[in-house]
Amino acid sequence: MSNNGKWLRTSVFWLLILPIAVLIIVFIFRPQTYVKSVSVSTALSHLKADIAKKQLDTVTVGNGTLTLVRGQTANAQQEAATLDSTFDVTQVLKENNIDYTNPELIKLQFESPSPIWGWLGTLASFLPFILLAVIVLLMFRQSQGGNNQAMSFGKSRARIFMGNKPSVTFTDVAGVEEAKQELQEIVEFLKYPEKFAALGARIPKGLLLVGPPGTGKTLISRAVAGEAGVPFFSISGSEFVEMFVGVGASRVRDLFEQAKRNSPCIVFVDEIDAVGRQRGAGLGGSHDEREQTLNQILVEMDGFDTNTNVIVIAATNRPDVLDPALLRPGRFDRQVVLDRPDIRGRIAILQVHAKGKPLDTDVSLDVLAKQTPGFSGADVANLLNEAAILAARRNKRKISMSEMEEAIDRVVAGPARKSRIISEREKSITAYHEVGHALVARMLRNTDPVHKVSIVARGQAGGFTMLLPTEDRYLWSKPQFEDMLAYALGGHVAELITFGEVTTGASNDIERVTKIARSMVTEYGMSNRLGPMALGHKEELVFLGRDFGEQRNYSEQTAREIDEEIHRIIQEAFDKAYNILQQNKSRLILISERLIKEETLEGPIFESLFNQPLGDDAQEEVQTILTGYVGNPPTGNGEKKSLPLPRSSYPLPQQLQPPYNNETNTPHP
Ligand SMILES: Nc1ncnc2c1ncn2[C@@H]1O[C@H](COP(=O)(O)OP(=O)(O)OP(=O)(O)O)[C@@H](O)[C@H]1O
Numbered sequence: 001m002s003n004n005g006k007w008l009r010t011s012v013f014w015l016l017i018l019p020i021a022v023l024i025i026v027f028i029f030r031p032q033t034y035v036k037s038v039s040v041s042t043a044l045s046h047l048k049a050d051i052a053k054k055q056l057d058t059v060t061v062g063n064g065t066l067t068l069v070r071g072q073t074a075n076a077q078q079e080a081a082t083l084d085s086t087f088d089v090t091q092v093l094k095e096n097n098i099d100y101t102n103p104e105l106i107k108l109q110f111e112s113p114s115p116i117w118g119w120l121g122t123l124a125s126f127l128p129f130i131l132l133a134v135i136v137l138l139m140f141r142q143s144q145g146g147n148n149q150a151m152s153f154g155k156s157r158a159r160i161f162m163g164n165k166p167s168v169t170f171t172d173v174a175g176v177e178e179a180k181q182e183l184q185e186i187v188e189f190l191k192y193p194e195k196f197a198a199l200g201a202r203i204p205k206g207l208l209l210v211g212p213p214g215t216g217k218t219l220i221s222r223a224v225a226g227e228a229g230v231p232f233f234s235i236s237g238s239e240f241v242e243m244f245v246g247v248g249a250s251r252v253r254d255l256f257e258q259a260k261r262n263s264p265c266i267v268f269v270d271e272i273d274a275v276g277r278q279r280g281a282g283l284g285g286s287h288d289e290r291e292q293t294l295n296q297i298l299v300e301m302d303g304f305d306t307n308t309n310v311i312v313i314a315a316t317n318r319p320d321v322l323d324p325a326l327l328r329p330g331r332f333d334r335q336v337v338l339d340r341p342d343i344r345g346r347i348a349i350l351q352v353h354a355k356g357k358p359l360d361t362d363v364s365l366d367v368l369a370k371q372t373p374g375f376s377g378a379d380v381a382n383l384l385n386e387a388a389i390l391a392a393r394r395n396k397r398k399i400s401m402s403e404m405e406e407a408i409d410r411v412v413a414g415p416a417r418k419s420r421i422i423s424e425r426e427k428s429i430t431a432y433h434e435v436g437h438a439l440v441a442r443m444l445r446n447t448d449p450v451h452k453v454s455i456v457a458r459g460q461a462g463g464f465t466m467l468l469p470t471e472d473r474y475l476w477s478k479p480q481f482e483d484m485l486a487y488a489l490g491g492h493v494a495e496l497i498t499f500g501e502v503t504t505g506a507s508n509d510i511e512r513v514t515k516i517a518r519s520m521v522t523e524y525g526m527s528n529r530l531g532p533m534a535l536g537h538k539e540e541l542v543f544l545g546r547d548f549g550e551q552r553n554y555s556e557q558t559a560r561e562i563d564e565e566i567h568r569i570i571q572e573a574f575d576k577a578y579n580i581l582q583q584n585k586s587r588l589i590l591i592s593e594r595l596i597k598e599e600t601l602e603g604p605i606f607e608s609l610f611n612q613p614l615g616d617d618a619q620e621e622v623q624t625i626l627t628g629y630v631g632n633p634p635t636g637n638g639e640k641k642s643l644p645l646p647r648s649s650y651p652l653p654q655q656l657q658p659p660y661n662n663e664t665n666t667p668h669p
């Protein structure tokens, strides 16, 4: 850190210390509450008077004294009366017609107050010194640059980490088969470390679980420990954020010490993003603390030798903010993704959590799964729990579908859940949109194979299409960009062709397309008309808060030409996508409808659907789909007039043969 930063930190430090010092002085010279000695009868009569005034008093009896605190203010008047051993407060109150059962008026306490007060009093008089000592210690630590190894300040706060052996197994985790498979390997490592050691295999030290909240990251980690029969230690990154400097690091040290003593075992670090954010900018103690905690975790992990057999599993839903140091080999170099479950996953999770819950005959888990797109595992579990509570409240013996329906609404609308539930229509539109992308990608030469099409909502997007890059790409050619643009417009075009209208769902695609097309023209020299010229983006000149307008390094004429070229490129991409989807409309309908049912289509399934013969049977199926459609069917007939007419006559279909069937391209897995 620079000198400047240090100076800043020191001043911030003093700004914090000064008010504390002032507080301490005020505390020392504060007006003492004064306890007046009175007789029992005086105290009682005062109490009676206060009750008549509807004022809440506290009566404490114990240690031979009756203390009356009159009123609830901080420096309420206090009276103490000495009692003899036969004094029975309830009896006396009764005799005096004081209703001591009304908590609004009288708070009756029977603890022995004096030792606590005495102790507190002593503590209070020492408080300034204790605070001073803490401050001095903290300063000392600061000036040491927060050296973790030195001092045992954090040690005294050492917490005993309970490493329990969870009884959870993989059967309790449902719908995340891929993740389970990957973690199975970790289980093997933990169970038979010698087997791997004998072969010289390096046991992974760290594994990062990535996924949105409630997708079972904690659960599956516990299940790994449960399967392997090893202890499970857990800690959460967010615990460290508010701590004093050094405490977090020492906690981490304690945790790992115990973990190593109990190896083989699992250390689970939840919310690692809370400490594992990119190091760099930041100011103040909590930032320092985070950095030190993170450093300590890295130090511990680096210190494992080959037979440590402690595996650290960290969980996050923000892998993008993590410090790259965490992801380096030998640290959290393995990542396992836990996504929100698709329909099959939700059925499986429903089955797991329905165990032990008596369900009525009308309950169909399939139907429930269908109604809950976007639910995480935790939401699904929560849904069943809510339904069970509702059924109990209605004095039912079994949970029926009506409770389930209501529980869905609760989970969706309830404060805990913000994820959306999609209407049937929105689901259809999303499906056609995504299959539009996928089909265009499938038909073009320069796009990667389709890896997955899904209408399970993720983040902002209602669905997504994933291509599987066949190689790392650093250079993009013009044809690649052109196909990419058509692919990106595939969703928009599919909506247009089928439902005859476009939705806001394509706005991201359109933004991306526009950006790429602009870059092609202005940065990459991919427009023959303008040639290889860096036509820098418009720069906004903002100086000292004043906007001086835009600065261009080209003329008005060129600006117009750029716009025209961008327009042409996008138009051509649009036409390409349009032609492909028109020609494959039956495929579009068949695959989209399948996607609506299954919510996710993996690459191979998409491929086999794509390759289905489009004979009479298929045409018949299309017709059945269209006639059976609720609402307006995805035919889009009659809406075509409003389309921009395809201008470029892209040669079809010869050139657009499915590319992955020839010798140079093998069908992807
Ligand atoms: N795949 C699943 N199978 C069965 N139950 C699940 C699954 N996913 C989540 N649950 C249920 O949801 C609960 C919460 O999940 P968990 O705490 O493991 O999620 P998480 O991903 O760690 O969440 P967070 O990111 O908020 O910490 C689990 O205890 C379990 O009951």
Ligand SMILES: [Zn+2]
Binding pocket: 433, 437, 488, 491, 492, 505, 506, 509
């Ligand atoms: Zn899209």
